[in-house]
Amino acid sequence: MPAGTEAAGEGALLDVADLSLRFGGIVALDALSFRVRAGEIAGIIGPNGAGKTTLFNCLSRLYRPDRGRIDFDGRPLLAMRAHQVAALGIGRTFQNVALFRSLTVFENILLGRHCRGHGGFLAAALRLPRVARGEDEARAKGRELLRFLDLENVADATVSSLPFGTRKRVELGRALASDPRLLLLDEPASGLNHEEVGVLGGLIRAIRDRIGVTILLVEHHMNLLMSVSDHVVALDFGRKIADGAPAEVRDHPDVVRAYLGTAA
Numbered sequence: 001m002p003a004g005t006e007a008a009g010e011g012a013l014l015d016v017a018d019l020s021l022r023f024g025g026i027v028a029l030d031a032l033s034f035r036v037r038a039g040e041i042a043g044i045i046g047p048n049g050a051g052k053t054t055l056f057n058c059l060s061r062l063y064r065p066d067r068g069r070i071d072f073d074g075r076p077l078l079a080m081r082a083h084q085v086a087a088l089g090i091g092r093t094f095q096n097v098a099l100f101r102s103l104t105v106f107e108n109i110l111l112g113r114h115c116r117g118h119g120g121f122l123a124a125a126l127r128l129p130r131v132a133r134g135e136d137e138a139r140a141k142g143r144e145l146l147r148f149l150d151l152e153n154v155a156d157a158t159v160s161s162l163p164f165g166t167r168k169r170v171e172l173g174r175a176l177a178s179d180p181r182l183l184l185l186d187e188p189a190s191g192l193n194h195e196e197v198g199v200l201g202g203l204i205r206a207i208r209d210r211i212g213v214t215i216l217l218v219e220h221h222m223n224l225l226m227s228v229s230d231h232v233v234a235l236d237f238g239r240k241i242a243d244g245a246p247a248e249v250r251d252h253p254d255v256v257r258a259y260l261g262t263a264a
Contacts, residue, residue, distance in 0.1 A: 011037075011038075011074070012035035012036060012037055013036055013038040013040075013072065013073055013182060014036040014059075014070075014071070014182060014214075014216065015071040015072075016034050016059075017033045017069040017070075017071075018031050018033055018067060018068040018069065019055070019058060019067070019069070019070065020032070020065060020066050020067040020068055021054060021065045021066050022066055027237065027238050028051050028238050029051045029054055029055060029058070029065065029068075029238040030237065030239040031068075032055065032068070032238065032240055033240065034240060034243055036214060036216055038181075038214050039208065039214055040208075040214055040230045040231065041214075041215045041228050041230050042217065042231055042232070042233065043217045043218075043219065043229035043231070043232040043246070044216065044217065044233050044235065045219070045225060045232060045233070045249070045255075046235035046236055047236065047258055047259060050235040050236050050237065050258075051235050051238035051239075052218045053095070053186060053218065054238070055218075058070065059077070059092075059184060059216075060082065060085055060092055060184070061077070061080060061081065061084075062082060072088060072089070073089070073181070086180070089179070089180055090182045090183075090184065091112075091175035091178050091180030091182070091184065091213075092175060092183070092184040092186065093168075093175050093183075093184070093185050093186055094171070094186050095186045095187040097164070097168060097170075098171070099170060099174070100159065102158060102159075102160065103158065103159060104155065104156050104157060104158055105146070105151055105154050105155050105157055105159060105162070105170050105173075106155045106156065108159055108171075108173070109142045109146070110139070111174060111177075112173070112174035112175060113138040113141060113142070113178065114178075138177075141177055141179075142173075142177060145173040145177060146173070148176075148211075149169045149170075149172060149173050149203070150169070151166070151169060151170065151173065154166060164192075165191075165192050165193070165196040168188060168191075168192065168196075168200075169203075172203070176207070176213070181213065182213070182214045183207065183215050183216070184216050184218075185217045185218065187218055188200055188204070188219065189219055189220075189224050190220070201224050201227055201228050204228050217229065222250075225246075226246040226247075226250060230245075231244060231245060231246070232244070232246050233249075234252065234254070234255045234258070236254070241254040241255060242255050
């Protein structure tokens, strides 16, 4: 954890309390509570069906829980609409890369800046100064992210022409373009080879250490998650079974039982 994080994280940036959600007779989340402090990389683990993506969809306001509370920097997230989440300071990537394949890398990244736009339709039509400033800021931010993500050499390439690992970085760039304070990473290592996973680990740390973004990470690649996370929350059937330092959670009997079916 970077210097000063302890003090900055005294109050939780993200506070999830008693979150519950059912789909018919299926319990997706069961009274889930945990906190993420500012400046932290927090990992969420659990077998398939544990509720990890359901949790992310609640945080993104795609799902509305049946019960519970989500506070982001002291503000009630459940009072927000889905389109307000990015402007509030929460970015997200998806397990299945969701990019505009016919657009270039740079154009896709610029789309992530939309929530920071200045003015509405009329201001844009009249080309008011604040609109031009906003466009200049967006392009400057986009170029900065191209450098950070080592995408400068493919900036003008259409996304459909790029390998999967590169497209994953483009999606990261689009999420970071909105200047998030919290970044939700949904299985970023999915589909990557061993070398790409190693690069991703360094990139996740750099996003926290160099850009100052708090990260909540869902990942099945256990070595990656355990190596980058400051603390880990383990789920099973929507219920929290462990919450603590990576080594403690990895060796927790309930976590071993959830993954292997036997106690350690």
